[in-house]
Amino acid sequence: MSWHESIAAYLHANAQPQHKYGHQPRLYALTQQIGEGLTYDDDIVFAACFLHDLGVFIGHRPEDEAALAKWDHVAYTCEKSPSILREAGFPEEKIPAVLDVIRQHQPHDDPQTLEATLVRDADILEQLGAIGITRTLAKLGSDTRFVTFTNARDSLKKSLDNLPAKIRLDRTRELAEPRIRTLTKFLMHLNEEAGDNLY
The missing domain is CATH 1.20.58 (Methane Monooxygenase Hydroxylase; Chain G, domain 1)
Structure with missing residues (x-):
């Protein structure tokens, strides 16, 4: 199994409720449409697209309503993602860039790389x-x-x-x-x- 398949399989298994999984492959497909003709690292974009919302899934987020109201799903995702990427066989040297994209993927963020801009723009389209x-x-x-x-x-x-x-x-x-x-x-x-x- 390639690291692409491993990451996708992990997200498919962990996306709860199940309907939340479709966002990941759709988001990645949008980055490919937006990024056509541009030069960027697709490995980083793929990994960030599939992992960026890990902290919003049931089983990864708090169930307590008060705790959920204060929950930082991005910080959680950045904490958990390196081990998921390593286990999948993702290139170690690219992990910091994936985390940067995840930190900059929301509409209120200011993306500093083309990879982050692609993911953020795609997330807005979604x-x-x-x-x-x-x-x-x-x-x-x-x-x-x-x-x-x-x-x-x-x-x-x-x-x-x-x-x-x-x-x-x-x-x-x-x-x-x-x-x-x-x-x-x-x-x-x-x-x-x-x-x-x-x-």
């Missing part, structure tokens, strides 16, 4: 469009932040209002356009259909 809607609605009932449909709608509206401006690369902006249109239309129709009774 929060827009039909996939962004699906991922958000899947959190209802399993995420303490999402108790009602209104919580989900407000989160999607916040993503639409804030995330497009955070995109760094021109290719990502192109890929974002149809996703922004989809999310805009969804929210418009949701408000039309539910009115004041979404709950």
